[in-house]
Amino acid sequence: MEYVEYLKNNNVLLSSVINLIDDLIFYKDKDFKYLGCNTAFLNFINKSPEDMLGKDDFEIFDHDLATTFRHNDKLMLAKGHVRTNEEWVTYPDGRKVYLLTKKIPFEYDGCNIGILGISRDITSLEKANQQLKDQALLDELTSIKNRKAYNLKIKSLLAGFERYNIPFSIISIDIDDFKNINDNYGHDVGDKVLQRFSELIEKHIRQTDHLFRIGGEEFVILSESRTQADVVILAEKLRETVAKITLLSDINITISLGICEVIKGDDANSIAKRVDTLLYQAKSHGKNTVTYQT
Structure with missing residues (x-):
């Protein structure tokens, strides 16, 4: 019981730490449906857990954005290792941001391979880089x-x-x-x-x-x-x-x-x-x- 309690406390601690991170963290199953995410991701897409868990990108985002996400997910699963991409993304509330996203395969339920993703908003950095290019x-x-x-x-x-x-x-x-x-x-x-x-x-x-x-x-x-x-x-x-x-x-x-x-x-x-x-x-x-x- 002590070990079970220890694991439970560790999971609570890990969840708390993940929810404090500003980066957007999410994970999907083999069918590209969301299994979970951190608070930053929920705030960013302006949805509740009930509105996104068990759904795929085409049920949450517009078709073009969902198509981009699905394409990148498939490329990562096909290669079977970490994939990094940068892209301008317009989210449901109209915000346009430049994201650096890393996706890796992860195992769940003992045999299934899903997708773990971490996205960082680097809009300010990209705008600064573009300004330097323009000045050049x-x-x-x-x-x-x-x-x-x-x-x-x-x-x-x-x-x-x-x-x-x-x-x-x-x-x-x-x-x-x-x-x-x-x-x-x-x-x-x-x-x-x-x-x-x-x-x-x-x-x-x-x-x-x-x-x-x-x-x-x-x-x-x-x-x-x-x-x-x-x-x-x-x-x-x-x-x-x-x-x-x-x-x-x-x-x-x-x-x-x-x-x-x-x-x-x-x-x-x-x-x-x-x-x-x-x-x-x-x-x-x-x-x-x-x-x-x-």
């Missing part, structure tokens, strides 16, 4: 997207063109005689001009246009417009807008732009070379002009 894609001076972001975007657009024939165009922009600004006013003023210029361009492009600072006074717009004619209209609008506005007290600038549209067989290097040639032509033709392929 921004130009430090102007806060617009940088060359790394450009490389990722053009790779995506080229894949869309190759697979689905979705067109796009590239606009290469260079601030005319920018060196004179740095020489006459200093690099601090030059930096402010670049910042004001970036803000101005961002205000006058569309959601389907993506602005990048490639380096120095060189900028690129990747435009998902359906026709090059639309892109030429945009480029002329930007050229005229910049020429009319005084960015700083007594500093006016103009820009030269080259435009080309993606063609079959293009890669990131070939389209960049073509648009650079067109930009050079614009600079050679007196600056403050737009040149495009015909």
